[in-house]
Amino acid sequence: MKEKMMKEVKKYYKLFKNSIEFKSIQFVISVSFILITILAMLFIGIALYNKVSRLSEQNAILNTRQIIDQVNTNLDYYMKSMIEISDYIDNAIYNDYDLQNGNLKQQMNVIVNSRKDIVTLAIFSEDGELILSVPSDKMKSTTNIKEQDWFTTPLKEPGNLYFSSPHVQNIFDGQHRWVVSLSRKITINKNGRRIPGVLLVDMNFSVIEQLCTKVSFGEKGYIYIIDSKGNIVYHPQLPLINVGLKQENVKEVQEHVFGRYFDKVNGERRLITIETVNFCRWRIVGIAYMDEISTVKKDILFYIFWVFVFGILLFIFISAIISSKISRPIKQLEKSMKMVEQGQLNINLDIKGEAEVAQLSRTFNLMVLRIRQLMNQIVQEQESKRISELNALQAQINPHFLYNTLDSVVWMAENGKHDDVICMVTALARLFRISISRGKNIINVSEELEHARNYLVIQSIRYRNKFEYEFNIQEEALRYKTLKLILQPIIENAIYHGIEYMVDKGKIKISVSIENDKLLFIVEDNGVGIEPEVLNSLLDKELNKKRDSGVGVKNVHERIQLYFGKQYGLKIESELDEGTIVQIWLPLIEEVSKEDKQNEI
Amino acid sequence: MKYKISILLILFILILSESCMVNKSTSSNFINNKRKNIVFISKMSYGYHWATVKQGAIAASKEFNVDIDFAAPDLEENVEEQIKLVNNVIDNNDKTVNAIVLAASDYDELVDVIEKVYDKNIPVIVIDSEVNTSKISSNIITDNFEAGKKMGNILVDICGKKAKIAIMSFIKGSRNAKQREDGLISIIAKYPDIKLISKEYCYSDTSLACNLTKKLLLENEDIDGIVALNDISSEGVALAVDEMKLGGKVKVIAYDSTTQELHYLEKGVIQALVIENPFSIGYLGVKFAVDKLNGKKIPSKYLMETKVIDKNNMYLPENQRMLFPFVW
Numbered sequence: 048m049k050e051k052m053m054k055e056v057k058k059y060y061k062l063f064k065n066s067i068e069f070k071s072i073q074f075v076i077s078v079s080f081i082l083i084t085i086l087a088m089l090f091i092g093i094a095l096y097n098k099v100s101r102l103s104e105q106n107a108i109l110n111t112r113q114i115i116d117q118v119n120t121n122l123d124y125y126m127k128s129m130i131e132i133s134d135y136i137d138n139a140i141y142n143d144y145d146l147q148n149g150n151l152k153q154q155m156n157v158i159v160n161s162r163k164d165i166v167t168l169a170i171f172s173e174d175g176e177l178i179l180s181v182p183s184d185k186m187k188s189t190t191n192i193k194e195q196d197w198f199t200t201p202l203k204e205p206g207n208l209y210f211s212s213p214h215v216q217n218i219f220d221g222q223h224r225w226v227v228s229l230s231r232k233i234t235i236n237k238n239g240r241r242i243p244g245v246l247l248v249d250m251n252f253s254v255i256e257q258l259c260t261k262v263s264f265g266e267k268g269y270i271y272i273i274d275s276k277g278n279i280v281y282h283p284q285l286p287l288i289n290v291g292l293k294q295e296n297v298k299e300v301q302e303h304v305f306g307r308y309f310d311k312v313n314g315e316r317r318l319i320t321i322e323t324v325n326f327c328r329w330r331i332v333g334i335a336y337m338d339e340i341s342t343v344k345k346d347i348l349f350y351i352f353w354v355f356v357f358g359i360l361l362f363i364f365i366s367a368i369i370s371s372k373i374s375r376p377i378k379q380l381e382k383s384m385k386m387v388e389q390g391q392l393n394i395n396l397d398i399k400g401e402a403e404v405a406q407l408s409r410t411f412n413l414m415v416l417r418i419r420q421l422m423n424q425i426v427q428e429q430e431s432k433r434i435s436e437l438n439a440l441q442a443q444i445n446p447h448f449l450y451n452t453l454d455s456v457v458w459m460a461e462n463g464k465h466d467d468v469i470c471m472v473t474a475l476a477r478l479f480r481i482s483i484s485r486g487k488n489i490i491n492v493s494e495e496l497e498h499a500r501n502y503l504v505i506q507s508i509r510y511r512n513k514f515e516y517e518f519n520i521q522e523e524a525l526r527y528k529t530l531k532l533i534l535q536p537i538i539e540n541a542i543y544h545g546i547e548y549m550v551d552k553g554k555i556k557i558s559v560s561i562e563n564d565k566l567l568f569i570v571e572d573n574g575v576g577i578e579p580e581v582l583n584s585l586l587d588k589e590l591n592k593k594r595d596s597g598v599g600v601k602n603v604h605e606r607i608q609l610y611f612g613k614q615y616g617l618k619i620e621s622e623l624d625e626g627t628i629v630q631i632w633l634p635l636i637e638e639v640s641k642e643d644k645q646n647e648i
Numbered sequence: 649m650k651y652k653i654s655i656l657l658i659l660f661i662l663i664l665s666e667s668c669m670v671n672k673s674t675s676s677n678f679i680n681n682k683r684k685n686i687v688f689i690s691k692m693s694y695g696y697h698w699a700t701v702k703q704g705a706i707a708a709s710k711e712f713n714v715d716i717d718f719a720a721p722d723l724e725e726n727v728e729e730q731i732k733l734v735n736n737v738i739d740n741n742d743k744t745v746n747a748i749v750l751a752a753s754d755y756d757e758l759v760d761v762i763e764k765v766y767d768k769n770i771p772v773i774v775i776d777s778e779v780n781t782s783k784i785s786s787n788i789i790t791d792n793f794e795a796g797k798k799m800g801n802i803l804v805d806i807c808g809k810k811a812k813i814a815i816m817s818f819i820k821g822s823r824n825a826k827q828r829e830d831g832l833i834s835i836i837a838k839y840p841d842i843k844l845i846s847k848e849y850c851y852s853d854t855s856l857a858c859n860l861t862k863k864l865l866l867e868n869e870d871i872d873g874i875v876a877l878n879d880i881s882s883e884g885v886a887l888a889v890d891e892m893k894l895g896g897k898v899k900v901i902a903y904d905s906t907t908q909e910l911h912y913l914e915k916g917v918i919q920a921l922v923i924e925n926p927f928s929i930g931y932l933g934v935k936f937a938v939d940k941l942n943g944k945k946i947p948s949k950y951l952m953e954t955k956v957i958d959k960n961n962m963y964l965p966e967n968q969r970m971l972f973p974f975v976w
Contacts, residue, residue, distance in 0.1 A: 189914055189959075215968045223910065223972045278965060286707050289969035290928045 072377060076370035077363075084362040092351045103343035108307065111320045111340065114262055115333045118270060119322045121258045126326040129229050130208060132158060133248050136168065137233050140246070155181040166226050167216065167249040170235065171198065173242055178235065184219040192218060197228040198245055205232040205243075210327035212278040216249055226251055227280065255281050265339025275328040277301055300332050309337075376404040380411060392419045430609055437606050438488065448539075455509050467508060474504040482532060488610075489636065490531040492524055492559060492566070499534040499557060506542055514546045514553030514572075521560040528636040529566065530610055536599030537570045537617075537629050545574020545627055565615075566633040573626035582621050600629075607633065684714040684746045686937050687737050688930075689730065691751045691776070692852070693720040696906035697879050697926050700973070701776070704930025705749070712938040714746075724852045725819055727754045734761045738768060747785075747937035751776040755823040771940040775933040777824050786936045788950045790924040792824050795954040796831020799875050799901050802920045802956060803836065806899045810841035811872035814864055816881040818852050828877045828903070845871060850881045857884020862892060871898055879904035882921075886912040905957065905971050913959055921957040923970060928952060 136155065143151050155168045159181050169180035175192040192198050195218075197211045211228040226249040235244040255272070259281050262270050271282040277297045279288055287293040296310070303321045310317055318340070320333040338345065383394050394415055396408045452475055459467045481498040484490050496518065503516050538555065546553030556571040577585070586604050604617040611634050621627040688705050690698050702718060709716045719736075721729035730753050737745050738761075748765055752758040752774055759781045765772050766783040775788045803813065815832070817825045829847075836842045845868055850857035857876070861884060865871060874889070876882035882902030886909065889898050895917040902909050905923045912918040929952060936946045961967055 187914065189916075212965070214965070215963065215972045217914075217963055221911065223907070225972065284707070284711065286703065286927060286973075287711075287931065290704075290925050290931075292928055292931055 071374070073370040073374040076373060077366045080366035080370070081359070081363055084366075085359060088355055088358055092355055096347060096351055099347045100341070100344040103341040103347075104337070106343075107335070107337070107340040108318060108320075111264055111268075111318060111333050111335045112307070114264070115270065115320050115322050115331055118258055118262055118331055119324055122255070122272075122324045122329070122331065123326070125254055125258070126210075126324060129248060129250060130326060132162075132165070133208070133229060133231055133246060136246060136248075137231065140170065140233055140235060143236070152179060152181060155179070164250050164254045165248060166224055166251050167219070167247065169247040169249075170233070171245045171247065172235065172237065173202065173244060178237075178244065180219075184222065186218055187220050190218050197230040197247060201230050201232040201245055202243065207231070208326065210274070210329075212274045212276055213252070213280050224249070224251065227255075252281060259283075262333075264333065264335035265342075268333070268335040268339060270331060270333045271295060272324075273297055273300065273330050273332065275330075280329055295332075300330060304330075373401065376401075376408065380404070380408055383411070387415060387418075392422065434606070434609050437602060437609070445539075451509060452505055459508075471505055471508050474501040477501045478505070482535075484531060488531060489528050492527055492529050495529050495531060495534055496520065496557070496559065498532070499538060502535050502538060503555070506538075510542070510547070512552065513549075514542070514555060516555040516557065519556060519558035521558075524559045524561055524566060526637070527561075527566055528638075529568075529633055530607060533603045533607065533631055533633075534568060534570065536603050537631070540600050541570060541572040541574060541627065541629075545572045545576070548575055561635065564635060566635055568631035568633070570629045570631070571626065576623040576625055576627055577619070577621040578623065582619060585619060586617060603631070607631070684938065684941055685717070685744060686714050686747045686749060686934060687717045687719065687745050688749045688934070689733050689737075689751065690718070690720040691730070691753045692722065692724045693718075695852070695880060697904055700926035701751070701930035701933075703973075704927035704932075705934045706930075707927075708931045708934035708938070712935065714934070714938055716934065721753070724753060724822075727757050731758060731761050734758070734765065738765055738770075745770060746941055747771040747773065749773045749775060749933040749937055752779045753777075754779075754821070756780050771937055773933050773936050773940070775929050777822075784948075785940050786946045786948055786950065788929055788932050788936065788952065790824075790929070790952045790954060792827035793831040793834075795903070795922050795924065796828035796833075796877075797835055798831075798922050798954060798956055799828070799903070800832045800835025802901055802922075802958075803832075803873055803875060803899075804839060804842070806901070806919050807842075807873045809839045812843050812845050812868070812870055813873045813875065814846045814848070814868075814871055815844065816857055816861065816874060816876040816885050817847060817849050818878045818881050820849050825877050832875060850884055852878070852880045854880050854884045854887070857881045858888045858891075861885045861888035865889070865892055865894065865898065873899040873901060875901045877903055879906050879909065882906075882918070883908045886917050890915070890917045910962070910971060913957070913962060916959070919958065922954050923957055924954050925952050925970070 136151075136158075139151055139154055159165050159168055167180060167182070167184075170178045171192065172178055175198065177186050197209060200209045201207060209228075209230045211230070213225055213227055215223050216226045216228070217223060229248040229250065231246050233244050233246045234241050259270055259272065260283065269283045272280040273295075274280050279285065279295065279297070282288050282295070284293055288295070299308075299310070300319070300321055304323050305321060307318060307320045310319060316337040318333075318335045318337055320335070322331045323329065324331065380396065383396055386394060392415055396412050452471065456468055456471055456475075459471065478498060478501040481490070481494050481501070484494065500518065507514065507516065534557065538557070541555055542553075546555070554573050556569070558569045558571075560567050560569075586601060600617065600619075607616045615632045615634060618630040618632065619627065620630075686709070688702075690701060692698060698720070705716055705718075708714075719733050721727075721733065734748070734750065737748060748770060750758075750762070750772060752762070755778060758779055762772055762774070762779055763781055763783045766785075771785040772783075773786045773788065774784050776790070778787060778789055803811075807813065813836070815829060817829060819825055833844070836844065846864055848857075848860045848864065850860060857880065861874065864874075865888065874885050876885045879902075882900075882904060883906060886900055886902060889895055889900055890912060895912075895915065900912070900918045902912075902918045902921050903923075904926075905921055909918055909921060913921060932950060936950075939946050955967075955970065957967060957971065962971060
């Protein structure tokens with residue numbers, strides 16, 4: 048099972064590997080380019096993110112610290128002003144020998160009326176007796192002042208100011224106000240005696256609240272104040288704290304006088320900044336949610352992410368362009384090489400690319416050119432070899448023909464037909480002279496016609512009365528030259544295959560003319576004609592190699608094409624029992640070309 | 649040509665990304681505008697208890713940034729009007745209501761309408777008292793039976809094991825009153841010498857409670873203690889005892905902590921208070937509604953503790969906070 052799986056996996060891997068051209072230059076360049084960029088961007092992005100987030104965090108910490116400092120300064124100032132008020136009253140009491148004369152009470156009234164945050168000013172004797180209070184209220188009969196912290200502490204530790212925890216002031220009838228009590232030991236003149244007493248300044252939370260509510264760190268952040276015992280003095284959600292729906296981790300805060308620490312609540316990282324107010328030893332605690340106060344961190348993450356995404360898209364794009372730019376000429380080169388491989392040599396690359404590629408293509412061009420030259424050379428050599436072969440073949444006189452002719456001569460001489468003998472031998476001599484014609488391949492049209500005529504003379508004597516012939520010559524055509532020995536093989540063919548088997552007398556017409564700026568020989572007979580399939584294969588190079596007949600005709604055709612090109616050569620029309628027309632197309636040659644002369648040599 | 653196209657493409661991408669960021673910021677503003685709306689229906693609109701419940705609800709609405717519509721019938725026993733109020737919420741098409749916090753006046757009669765609301769997929773948080781259906785999102789109640797037991801224990805402590813007592817309840821058929829009463833009786837039943845002389849209903853009316861008490865005290869001079877089962881009846885009883893100058897002689901065990909009650913406690917007319925936590929009830933009612941709307945899990949039943957307060961412990965810091973509303 049496992050092996051099967053492995054096999055499958057391997058198969059797919061192979062497929063995948065093959066589907067992408069892993070080794071193509073474009074792929075290698077693109078991938079390495081992209082990998083390098085991603086690595087670089089990751090590195091820079093992470094480094095940047097770390098640095099920026101650290102900076103922003105530090106900044107946020109600094110900010111919260113500054114805000115808390117500000118609150119601290121304000122609270123400090125407020126407490127100081129309270130102390131100053133108490134100092135002022137203390138002084139007034141010290142200097143006033145008669146507390147009941149209303150002077151002091153008036154001053155205290157002014158203070159309470161002008162300050163909304165001061166609820167009560169009161170003076171008590173050491174025994175807990177209320178001496179003077181503003182606003183004047185009746186004391187509750189039930190309350191025992193001597194049990195209250197604010198009363199006992201200054202008496203125990205004279206000279207010290209005492210700030211109480213927030214509490215409900217329950218000494219006056221019908222009042223249950225939440226206050227912070229500032230109390231101190233004073234000396235009162237009572238009945239001319241100086242006795243110790245306690246001055247009480249009750250303040251409500253309006254100013255403290257004012258100082259703190261406007262402070263916030265983000266949406267959720269806030270500050271709260273605890274006193275030295277851990278009681279909460281101010282909290283934006285004090286009602287919830289009071290009924291126990293919300294708790295603050297006061298214990299940990301109490302361990303710090305000044306400083307900051309981090310904690311985690313519900314998975315959210317909070318910065319807790321603590322500072323202590325000088326006079327009352329209250330601690331101001333700032334709670335800030337890190338993800339809120341250092342929003343830059345989130346922003347920068349978001350920003351880096353997008354830059355990263357777009358950067359990579361961009362680099363993929365650019366690398367695709369660059370790699371294709373580099374690999375395109377190479378691919379082109381590769382394509383051209385494939386074409387050369389398939390045999391197309393007439394290719395000339397015009398590749399503009401990097402220096403190396405350009406050099407490569409130049410070299411490639413040179414190489415292809417060289418190959419082409421060599422191949423042309425081979426073709427030429429082959430052709431000239433063929434020509435010389437054919438020429439050699441042509442030069443051979445058919446021994447059969449010679450034997451037959453000489454036999455005829457002997458036979459005529461025996462019968463005393465001297466005239467015929469003379470005629471025949473003369474024709475034979477001329478025939479040979481023209482066919483040799485000092486080794487030239489190109490001869491005058493008239494010479495070629497003479498050659499044909501002599502041949503016909505000999506053959507007409509041999510095949511007595513078997514056929515007759517006529518020449519039809521355009522005068523103009525005589526000015527031009529022709530390849531030699533092209534008519535004789537055609538005529539020979541016409542006699543041996545066309546006329547020899549005829550019952551009636553045959554007729555051979557030979558004409559020469561200029562048609563469409565070409566030289567045209569026509570050999571026409573009224574013989575038996577050529578069967579279509581034979582006709583079709585007559586000029587074909589390969590097919591009739593074995594056959595004896597038509598060798599001469601084909602030879603002529605090949606020679607003409609070798610000399611003058613494919614557009615020249617033979618055209619044969621034939622109809623059974625009607626006759627055959629052979630057209631020989633040649634270029635108009637006035638002078639023998641140099642090449643031809645060379646060949647002759 | 650190709651390069652031009654690529655440059656255009658890059659510009660296009662940059663513009664696109666820019667617009668994405670802009671979209672994001674605007675969409676977040678849009679979410680903030682869509683505040684949740686919660687309807688808060690209490691049993692009645694006056695009295696210390698309901699005012700405190702309302703304060704708790706307001707505190708929660710500020711904390712969780714939701715709108716609250718308060719509604720209540722004029723009288724606690726007016727169940728029909730409360731049903732009508734709940735029906736209004738369902739039928740009102742002008743304003744979408746996301747959740748309802750309801751202090752049901754009756755154990756049975758509100759069942760139909762509550763189930764109707766619940767079936768409409770609107771969360772229903774029932775506070776202060778129970779209802780006879782399970783088709784509610786959550787139920788926040790004071791443990792009334794336990795509260796009654798606490799009252800019974802104090803009564804035994806103060807009046808001794810041999811005493812004549814009376815009960816001042818508030819509404820006949822009120823489940824809360826019944827449970828408190830049951831709790832109380834479950835304790836005094838253990839003491840055969842404690843005799844329940846009378847049980848009165850004041851229908852949440854202070855002056856009626858006062859008059860009933862006076863009548864009761866005149867008719868039975870040997871009554872040792874009166875137990876009042878809610879804030880209004882407590883005030884009435886204390887007022888009567890105070891006016892008849894029987895403070896301290898007739899022990900009063902009261903419920904809840906209005907300013908008047910605290911006054912009488914300090915004065916010695918009321919000997920002990922059993923206090924519940926109406927602020928928390930209101931706060932938690934809204935908090936649970938918000939939690940439910942945000943897909944958080946909330947408990948199906950939440951029991952609030954009660955506490956006994958007397959003259960000696962009322963100024964302890966932790967009790968101060970519970971008894972005296974904090975005013976800035």
